[in-house]
Amino acid sequence: MEFPKLPTNENKRMARLRAFKILDTPAEDGFDDLVRIAAGIFEVPIALVSLVDENRQWFKAKLGLDATETPRDISFCGHAVQNAATLVVNDTSKDERFVDNPLVTDDPNIGFYAGAPLITGEGEAMGTLCVIDRNARQPSAEQIEALEALARQVVSRMELRLHLLESEQAIAAERLARKRIERQAECLHRLQIIAAQYNASTNERIDLMIDAGLDLLGLHLGLVAQVKRGRLAIRNWVAATDSPRPPLDKMCDDLWQWMGEKVDPEKVAATADARVLAAQFGLNSPIAVPLVLDGEPTGILLFASPQDVQPLTIDDHTVAEVIADGISAELSRHRVRRTIREEALRERVRSQFGSSEDRFFDTTHEILAVCGFDGYFRELNPAAEQLLGYSLPELMSRPFYEFLHPDDRDQAQSVTSDAMVAGSRTVVENRFARKEGGYRWLLWSLAADPENQCVYGIAQDIGDRKRIEKMKNEFVSTVSHELRTPLTSIRGSLGLLLGGAVGDIPGEAMSLVKMACNNTDRLVRLINDMLDVDKIESGKLQINRLPVDLRKVAEHSIAANATFARDHGVEYCLTEAPKDAWVRGDQDRLIQVLDNLLSNAAKYARDTGKVNVSIEHDKDDWRLCVTDHGPGIDAAFQSQLFQRFSQADSSTSKSSGGTGLGLNISKGIVEMHSGTMGVDSTAGSGATFWCKLPKIAEQPATKPKAAGTATQILVVEDNPDIAHLIELMLSQKGIRCDLAPTAVEAASKLLTNRYCAVTLDIGLPDEDGINLFRRMRARLKERMPPVIVVSATADKGKRELAGNALGIVQWIQKPIDLDLLQNAVLDAAKRRTDRVRVLHVEDDAGVLEITQRQIEKVADVTPARTVQEARLELRKNEFDLAIIDIGLPDGDGGQIMHEIHSSPAPVPVIIYSGNEIEQSLAEMAEAVLIKTKHDQQDLLTTIGKLLDQVTPRDTDSMP
């Protein structure tokens, strides 16, 4: 037997064959058809497209053969390839080269073989198109020619196939490239838009660029940090989610250490790969890119996400690089502008003050400062050294807020950043550290200069004023206490007399006692109002700054004062109230203002019918108006109205029961909301009191607080108006009400539902409320929710029960006092709604769900499926109990155990694990359950036991 030899061009031939990318690919119809035609022409059972590689022949198409390849040594085609010429063996038994070839002596017992080479390029043969018969044959010349023609077809098919393949790949690559280009174009486009915002500051632009990056990358946290005074300081950061901010400063410090206290571009890239951030700071998919200014790497741009996000691609890095280029360019422009401006500023100061500048600057007792928007002082006068004890270089080497009292930092930051944005002037008081310890109170007058990116400030030492203020506050507080003390015994004695606690009092005497009692109440109100006035005057009044819906304020005040209005023969009508009347402020204080206006209208426009309340557009403000049809107010008196103790007609003050401070307080409150207050009136035709408050954008409708049965109360009241009023009052505090107009309905609802409290009217149509209460208490025992009696005859009911009122937490006389009701219900509800908070760390969804279902009645369960999730939850929330699985997808529950154990207030832990637990770990836990030994029921029993021990913090209970 003769083995085929390698052709002289074997290397080139193999390279070309591989280039066809056809070896070991699936069969294709085109090639199958060609072998079928070849077999037909020769009328033989076997035909093949055989491709010869290093040590085998492999069949791209085959007919009549099961094998997919045979060794090259014994192949016939190897010979055809060797010579790149057609090989015809008419009778293998007579050919020495093949007579003992295993393919002849054994299956498929080749008798006849004809193979035409598949020639490409410069004459290299890839293999053959061959036909085979088990018997010897004598093919005609035409048949051989046909075989060679078909072989050329096979080659052109191979070439066509390759061509197609290449174009498909090219198209895919182009698509990818286009997508990449489009993304970069989008990125550049956004950067251009940002660059074109001429009125935006550098900071705003960088924030916008980070924002664009986050959007394009689908990440949630971006920051720019710059090398500053030997550390990596955060310049800008943007978070696209409201997840808590990781300790970014610490992260930058760590990065700085990691990079060897310089910005090393290679390390920056490696940081992203190493994912050290992910592990340490709970961030995923970090991309870091160096920021290069004037050829020097001077900072980093970093994107990441506290959430799990899609893995990043090389494209994402390109996007980050484009954004980094944009930010670098912005920083470089900023640097240039700042240098130019500082120069110009100095020039201006020099030209304005001439030689007196220095003396003026140096001799004043007040601190004169120029502070950059970056938080560092640029210039300070010697007074700063004298007042604070620090040297000027010390003061200028750290951001100014590091010198502030920790309690004053937030306020300083918000005030200065507001001023920076608006370029406005502002005044702020804060405490500055002194080198020898302690703080000095300073009053700052600040003027921002956005063009020069700085704030000019003058600070005065107000230590003496603060001391006097403190003394005055203590004085006011003491006086109010001293006044309340005698009032307590007077009001108490009168109350006992009036309540009949010490026997009956004859009619005439009763009315005198009542009068004394009313006037005592008035004195108490006066003291409260005086405290309010004092708080407003001294700027001590704390005002929330939250979105407030004025319509809600109006609806609330109208409902709360309705009874008062009826008693005075008027009715409040909300005539105009747009849906989007949002202002920023303190809802309770705004209600206080409107309450004051409404009760004034009722008192001074007695028996005149309608009092209209409206909320109107007034340019950038909302105008809240209360219009009465009373006697009106004399023009001469209108200006005095808002002063203290001014009531138009001194005779009315006697009947009105007012303190004469209401309008003054209201005006103060409105002004603290950046609003104005006034009155329009002509004598004889009514008055309109109005206040104008700045509009804010419409707020998204907030969903009412998800309230389970835990925050639901039952309102037992037969009068639908009053039931609605109670519902309205309680809905403000996020409490849902279930209404029961009859005793029968109330009883059935109490038996089937759980409520955190009940408000009870005594005069019900079908049963006395007290009776109902006694009946239900006997039936429900401990399950009976706390009861608040709201009734016109509350006093009478109370006397009937005389000391047997266990379970009744409050008696509220109609007309209903809003605060009294809200507080009573909140106090009662609090006892029931303080639920145990459980963290359940478990990767098995089944275990999580079953556990949650079983304990959700008494506990709020927060699931965490990984170590990382558990860490995040522990950082975000407080828990009363943790259930921890040890084998977690991203690590070991033991890590969490150690962290909990070393925290200042360790949460009790139940281990619920598939594996045996080390003794040291078990000692940290309250209980250890092994999944193979203990089932779900054991877990629930253990949780139940622990939940009884672990009670939520309850401020009302004794330790």
Add this chain to the structure above:
Amino acid sequence: MEMIRSVLLVDDEPDILMVSRIALQTVGKLEVETASSGEEALAKLTHAQPDVVVLDMMMPGMDGLQTLNQIKERFPSLACPIVFMTAKTQQAEREMYLNAGAAGVINKPFDPMLLPDLLRSIVEPARN
């Protein structure tokens, strides 16, 4: 839940002491013991065991907070709740009292007819 039967009232103002005593006795049907200073209260606690102690906040000598701390230190076995009465009604002060271990705070001036129920509503859930 056990009902309260006896109260120790501590206030340096004799008038207020009288008003609250009458309110708790006649309206609330409670047994009332009184003391006009923190020191006197501590002395009375050596032989009396009230169900609840009501302490005025501002008193000469020991004030309410000091008295509370002394009671807890000297009578650790006395598990009765302590309620403050105060004319200082600022929210921050209220919270401070609760944090100090008071079961509740009653503001002055109070309505004597409501005082017993107010006291019960503070104390009885806490005793549970």
